[in-house]
Amino acid sequence: MEKHNLTLSGLGRSFGSTRAVDGVSLDIGPGEFVGIIGRSGAGKSTLLRLINRLIEPTDGRIAFGGQDITALKGKSLREWRRQCAMIFQQFNLIDRLDVLTNVLVGRLAAHGFASSMAMHFTDAERALAIRALDRLDLAPQALQKAGTLSGGQQQRVAIARALVQNPRILLADEPIASLDPGNATRVMDALRSINNEDGITVLVNLHTLDTARAYCDRIIGMRAGRVIFDGGAHQLTGEVVRDIYGSDDLGEFNESVTSTAIRPAVDA
Amino acid sequence: MLTTISPTEIADWRQRMPQAFRQPLSVRLRRLALLWGFAALFAWCLYDFGFSPERIVTGFGRLGRVLSFMFPPHVWTEWDEIDAILEGLGETLSMAFLGTILGAILAFPLSFLGAKTINRLPLLRFGVRRGFDIIRAFETLILALVFIRAFGLGPLAGVMAIAVSEVGVLAKLYAEAIENISNKPVEGVVASGGSRLQAVRFAMMPQVMPVLLSITLYNFESNVRSGTILGIVGAGGIGFLLSDRIGAYRWDEAWSIILLIIAMVYVIDALSATIRARFIGTMGTTR
Numbered sequence: 001m002e003k004h005n006l007t008l009s010g011l012g013r014s015f016g017s018t019r020a021v022d023g024v025s026l027d028i029g030p031g032e033f034v035g036i037i038g039r040s041g042a043g044k045s046t047l048l049r050l051i052n053r054l055i056e057p058t059d060g061r062i063a064f065g066g067q068d069i070t071a072l073k074g075k076s077l078r079e080w081r082r083q084c085a086m087i088f089q090q091f092n093l094i095d096r097l098d099v100l101t102n103v104l105v106g107r108l109a110a111h112g113f114a115s116s117m118a119m120h121f122t123d124a125e126r127a128l129a130i131r132a133l134d135r136l137d138l139a140p141q142a143l144q145k146a147g148t149l150s151g152g153q154q155q156r157v158a159i160a161r162a163l164v165q166n167p168r169i170l171l172a173d174e175p176i177a178s179l180d181p182g183n184a185t186r187v188m189d190a191l192r193s194i195n196n197e198d199g200i201t202v203l204v205n206l207h208t209l210d211t212a213r214a215y216c217d218r219i220i221g222m223r224a225g226r227v228i229f230d231g232g233a234h235q236l237t238g239e240v241v242r243d244i245y246g247s248d249d250l251g252e253f254n255e256s257v258t259s260t261a262i263r264p265a266v267d268a
Numbered sequence: 269m270l271t272t273i274s275p276t277e278i279a280d281w282r283q284r285m286p287q288a289f290r291q292p293l294s295v296r297l298r299r300l301a302l303l304w305g306f307a308a309l310f311a312w313c314l315y316d317f318g319f320s321p322e323r324i325v326t327g328f329g330r331l332g333r334v335l336s337f338m339f340p341p342h343v344w345t346e347w348d349e350i351d352a353i354l355e356g357l358g359e360t361l362s363m364a365f366l367g368t369i370l371g372a373i374l375a376f377p378l379s380f381l382g383a384k385t386i387n388r389l390p391l392l393r394f395g396v397r398r399g400f401d402i403i404r405a406f407e408t409l410i411l412a413l414v415f416i417r418a419f420g421l422g423p424l425a426g427v428m429a430i431a432v433s434e435v436g437v438l439a440k441l442y443a444e445a446i447e448n449i450s451n452k453p454v455e456g457v458v459a460s461g462g463s464r465l466q467a468v469r470f471a472m473m474p475q476v477m478p479v480l481l482s483i484t485l486y487n488f489e490s491n492v493r494s495g496t497i498l499g500i501v502g503a504g505g506i507g508f509l510l511s512d513r514i515g516a517y518r519w520d521e522a523w524s525i526i527l528l529i530i531a532m533v534y535v536i537d538a539l540s541a542t543i544r545a546r547f548i549g550t551m552g553t554t555r
Contacts, residue, residue, distance in 0.1 A: 142285060
């Protein structure tokens with residue numbers, strides 16, 4: 001599989017008079033693990049949705065290798081979405097379908113009208129889906145309704161769905177924001193292993209700084225739709241953080257207050 | 269690779285989780301039996317009603333003749349005639365309007381009694397709900413025939429028929445809308461020290477009002493359409509003129525009336541879409 005860079009140039013999106021994403025230019029190499037941080041409304045979700053083309057950009061361009069992603073339509077757009085899998089804060093599974101079928105949704109881009117309307121999948125696809133579930137320790141739950149699983153399990157089902165898409169990029173929009181620390185760790189670990197073992201580029205929106213520091217090679221800070229920081233975790237100083245979160249009015253910014261990591265309460 | 273898988277691996281998974289690949293035989297047999305049973309019932313119904321292809325073909329031939337009377341549509345030239353038609357249309361419209369409003373006013377409080385989330389007395393709720401069912405069991409047309417006996421021919425019977433049947437329908441739909449709202453805002457109000465009634469007013473009503481409005485508007489439209497039929501049995505409105513023309517084989521005039529009804533329904537539909545967009549946009553957020 002050839003390796004491509006994901007290149008955003010001057011990407012922007014307006015909602016009415018609000019600039020949700022404003023002139024974002026980034027170059028993301030294959031296999032990078034990138035964390036995007038910023039306060040609510042900074043444009044993190046919109047950025048990921050723009051890349052997946054769930055939202056249309058108002059200006060700028062997205063390119064992957066030599067391909068202009070912003071110009072894709074119809075079948076080729078669906079093929080692009082297959083290549084950049086997405087997982088969501090609220091998991092976005094179909095609660096009323098079983099876990100296996102939810103995972104098989106990741107194969108839909110390869111299916112035509114008749115087989116998908118009949119919800120027909122080949123044995124190879126089913127085995128593939130179970131293997132993906134097994135990798136996330138969820139094979140025993142394959143035949144349960146997705147809605148009956150816990151939040152952490154549902155997010156792992158969503159990752160399994162992403163995996164069977166055989167993606168080049170994985171976009172994760174606040175994947176751990178509704179999870180407890182234990183489940184959050186399992187989900188982040190799963191993303192890391194996908195990144196290491198399968199070489200899938202991971203772009204993840206995060207709320208918690210220590211998670212970003214612990215998992216990401218590269219951190220992008222956004223504020224008011226613009227990228228204002230792009231660097232490694234060690235470059236993310238207190239001053240930079242205050243700048244990203246605009247917390248001048250908060251006085252001292254205490255990271256451990258917002259942290260969801262499991263750590264002994266020694267500094268208390 | 270994530271999408272390549274060897275046949276032995278497939279076989280392995282198949283053996284470990286057979287149900288993920290194929291439903292058990294009993295389930296498949298039951299589905300097949302159900303499908304065939306359903307098809308047989310459908311075929312038998314067709315047979316029993318004598319739906320033979322030639323009857324359908326000859327029927328369509330005659331239907332074509334009836335339709336051909338539509339062209340050219342009749343244009344009334346006498347003011348008296350135009351006046352009568354317009355009056356009929358207006359009457360149908362007013363009947364639907366009055367009937368729906370009356371029904372909505374009565375259904376609104378009743379729906380709260382029928383909603384599980386508000387009425388915590390199962391017996392009373394059960395009684396109220398079955399009451400809605402009984403009202404709904406009477407089609408508007410049947411009610412109209414009953415009310416004509418009681419109140420005489422004319423729009424009064426029609427309005428009563430629409431209002432009563434709307435109580436049954438709207439109260440049920442309202443109650444379901446009330447039951448389907450999110451409990452989170454209610455929890456918020458109660459946690460702040462609000463009473464149950466305050467929770468209803470501040471947390472439930474803002475959520476249900478747009479839905480209730482939407483349901484009511486739709487039912488108004490529906491009553492305009494079905495209101496034409498009330499005239500046929502003598503409960504006022506354009507339906508009387510329509511059945512009169514059909515009875516006298518004046519198909520061209522009948523068709524012109526039908527076209528006018530279509531135009532009226534279209535206008536109502538467009539109007540209610542505007543109202544819905546205007547109100548739901550603001551009511552959803554402010555009140």
